[in-house]
Amino acid sequence: MGIGGAGLGLYGGRRLGAADFDLLAMPDERRVAGRGITREMLCYGEAGPPPLIRLRQGEDFELELDNRLPEATTVHWHGLRVDNAEDGVPFLTQAPVEPGERWRYRLCSNDAGTFWYHPHCNTLEQIARGLCGLLVVDEDTPPDFDADVPLLLRDFRLDEQGQFISLFEARRAARGGTLGTVTTVNWRAAPTIEVPSGGLVRLRLANVDVTRTYALSLDDAACTIVALDGHPLPADVVLPSPGRESLLLGAGQRADIALAVPATPGRTVTLMRAAPTGPTPIARFRAVGRSRARRLRDRPTLVANPVSSPRPERAETLSFDFSWAPGREASNADICGTLGYTFWAINKTAGVSDTSDTARPLAELESGKHYVLRLRNRTPQAHPIHLHGMTFRLLRSTRRAVPPLYTDTALLQEGETLDIALVADNPGDWAFHCHIIEHQKTGLTGFLRVRS
Numbered sequence: 163m164g165i166g167g168a169g170l171g172l173y174g175g176r177r178l179g180a181a182d183f184d185l186l187a188m189p190d191e192r193r194v195a196g197r198g199i200t201r202e203m204l205c206y207g208e209a210g211p212p213p214l215i216r217l218r219q220g221e222d223f224e225l226e227l228d229n230r231l232p233e234a235t236t237v238h239w240h241g242l243r244v245d246n247a248e249d250g251v252p253f254l255t256q257a258p259v260e261p262g263e264r265w266r267y268r269l270c271s272n273d274a275g276t277f278w279y280h281p282h283c284n285t286l287e288q289i290a291r292g293l294c295g296l297l298v299v300d301e302d303t304p305p306d307f308d309a310d311v312p313l314l315l316r317d318f319r320l321d322e323q324g325q326f327i328s329l330f331e332a333r334r335a336a337r338g339g340t341l342g343t344v345t346t347v348n349w350r351a352a353p354t355i356e357v358p359s360g361g362l363v364r365l366r367l368a369n370v371d372v373t374r375t376y377a378l379s380l381d382d383a384a385c386t387i388v389a390l391d392g393h394p395l396p397a398d399v400v401l402p403s404p405g406r407e408s409l410l411l412g413a414g415q416r417a418d419i420a421l422a423v424p425a426t427p428g429r430t431v432t433l434m435r436a437a438p439t440g441p442t443p444i445a446r447f448r449a450v451g452r453s454r455a456r457r458l459r460d461r462p463t464l465v466a467n468p469v470s471s472p473r474p475e476r477a478e479t480l481s482f483d484f485s486w487a488p489g490r491e492a493s494n495a496d497i498c499g500t501l502g503y504t505f506w507a508i509n510k511t512a513g514v515s516d517t518s519d520t521a522r523p524l525a526e527l528e529s530g531k532h533y534v535l536r537l538r539n540r541t542p543q544a545h546p547i548h549l550h551g552m553t554f555r556l557l558r559s560t561r562r563a564v565p566p567l568y569t570d571t572a573l574l575q576e577g578e579t580l581d582i583a584l585v586a587d588n589p590g591d592w593a594f595h596c597h598i599i600e601h602q603k604t605g606l607t608g609f610l611r612v613r614s
């Protein structure tokens with residue numbers, strides 16, 4: 163006995179032995195982007211940018227969350243196909259982890275790639291104040307890159323003194339969402355990151371912003387996209403490289419880019435995002451050391467993840483209409499609940515997420531069956547639509563040619579109808595929502611139930 167003691171919650175008995183990783187969630191203050199010390203930040207870990215969590219493909223990994231925040235929290239593993247009980251959605255898959263409590267997550271991922279983690283409780287506030295980090299699942303046989311560079315992209319909403327301003331404005335939440343004011347990469351403004359001269363580097367970009375879609379480009383660079391949203395690009399799919407065109411990453415999305423670093427030490431490559439004033443540098447990569455003399459065409463190929471391929475011809479079609487539907491104020495009673503407004507609806511219902519209202523799934527799916535989800539955007543905004551627990555394939559759109567990519571988050575364009583397909587191979591209740599957190603928290607949310 164004696165395991166646990168004070169602060170163990172109802173489900174806390176899951177602690178046994180040491181975890182592979184301890185994840186501390188705590189209040190923080192620090193300097194972000196060269197302004198004053200920002201108060202009322204939240205962080206994972208004791209200091210520095212959020213810890214990178216690294217798993218090995220197919221191996222068990224235990225992680226213990228230690229909640230030292232003054233409020234409840236949970237952790238969701240964005241893009242990982244884990245067991246439903248480990249998915250981190252309060253009420254739907256677990257009890258909220260109260261202040262002072264700990265919670266043990268058991269993770270195992272058969273997919274290698276770039277994922278991320280974040281709370282699913284009071285989500286706008288907790289992510290916006292700094293809780294989130296990158297999660298990498300390393301391949302069985304690691305591909306031969308000379309460096310691996312995690313890049314968390316995020317706009318903090320700060321004033322000139324570096325203090326948080328209101329995290330959202332209702333009139334913006336009712337449209338495209340409230341944008342941050344200071345663009346950061348790994349919590350710094352326009353950092354310079356050293357990379358080996360002439361090396362082949364794997365950049366892992368993750369859009370961990372609560373609102374913004376980044377349009378990214380790399381100046382003057384030999385580079386190519388090797389994976390999107392954790393999944394290697396199929397061999398026959400070649401996308402325009404960010405050296406020539408910009409790459410759109412919606413909130414929650416990731417891109418792995420192979421970059422051939424210039425051979426001359428001291429040369430830099432600049433990562434830029436589109437802004438109304440033109441492309442704006444957000445990070446620089448500076449070549450250091452003797453040249454490794456590698457070329458882009460020597461880059462390693464990534465092995466596809468074991469995702470079951472959906473067969474649209476034998477699938478049932480389920481329709482989801484995303485619409486603007488301002489309504490009366492939703493109940494704000496639940497601790498992990500809403501922002502107090504509803505502006506959006508799925509199939510005419512303004513959803514509530516992260517509350518104890520978990521009775522009505524948007525749809526029920528049968529385990530092992532194939533489905534086409536028809537996502538119909540009846541709004542003039544784009545929405546990064548995210549499904550937990552399962553990976554889907556982009557099928558077709560009424561507005562553009564879509565490459566057959568596997569993903570967990572699709573950037574649904576204005577007025578577009580996008581068909582996606584999946585095999586319902588993971589039983590449980592899976593959250594399904596817009597990753598513009600203000601939209602999620604004002605109605606654009608629900609869940610799918612996969613019956614075993």
Ligand code: C2O
Pocket residue numbers: 238240280282414548550593595597
């Ligand atoms: Cu990235 Cu429901 O979450």
Ligand code: CU
Pocket residue numbers: 544545546596597598601602606
């Ligand atoms: Cu949205």
